[in-house]
Amino acid sequence: MFWDRRRVVEVTGLIVWLIVVMLSGCDVQRRKSDAELGLNPQQVAGRKIYDSHCDRCHEPYSTRGKKGPGLQGVFKHQYLSLSGLPANDDRVTDIIRGGRNEMPGYSQTLSQQDIQDLLAYMHKL
Ligand code: HEC
Known part of the structure; x- marks a missing residue:
């Protein structure tokens, strides 16, 4: 049969x-390697900062929320998905420095250079 x-x-x-x-x-x-993601040295530095400070609350390669919204494509739209603020370096720097609601501020933890590296990486998400 x-x-x-x-x-x-x-x-x-x-x-x-x-x-x-x-x-x-x-x-x-x-997890993709830095090379697979096409990251330059500044973005690689930013990724390390992201992984140690942001990853526990924000998915980098998904829009799915953890404690905060997923940050995939965060700079690809005109406005941030949750707050509706303009998605630009200035506003995102403010959020990182000062925090927002449940999110802690990083003005004491991250230097200006750290934040610039972080933003360079976030532009690749
Ligand atoms: C303890 C959890 C937590 C950590 C750690 C954290 N965040 Fe957040 N984040 C949040 C929450 C919750 C919000 C939503 C705040 C609100 O109510 O508008 C948020 C909002 C944001 C937003 C705005 C999103 C939007 O759509 O409005 C950005 C950008 C952001 N976080 C980036 C970061 C970066 C970069 C780091 C690392 C330096 C970080 N966050 C660390 C919890 C966190």
Whole structure:
């Protein structure tokens, strides 16, 4: 018969494999290297700052929210998604320095140079 037991096992295996691939494709994204992202040295420095200070609340490569909104494409739109403020370096610097609601301010933690590196990286998101 066509649908003998081996065939059923094969097809089931294929379906399970497809489900696993689809699930891992959706959520568990492999972390890309700096080179794959095409980051210059300043952006690499900014990424380190992002990872140690911002990543726990903001997804860099998704618009999905964590504690704060995802920052994918943050500078690609005219306005910030949540606050509606203009998405430019000045406003984002203000937010980073002073914080906003649940977000802490970083004026004591990050230097002007750190913030510039961070912004350079965020322009690549
Ligand atoms: C403890 C969690 C937390 C950390 C850490 C944090 N943020 Fe936030 N962030 C938030 C929350 C919550 C908001 C939303 C504030 C509001 O109510 O407008 C926010 C808002 C923002 C916004 C404005 C988004 C919008 O759509 O209006 C930007 C940009 C931002 N954060 C960048 C950063 C950067 C860069 C860092 C790292 C230096 C950082 N955040 C660290 C929680 C955090």
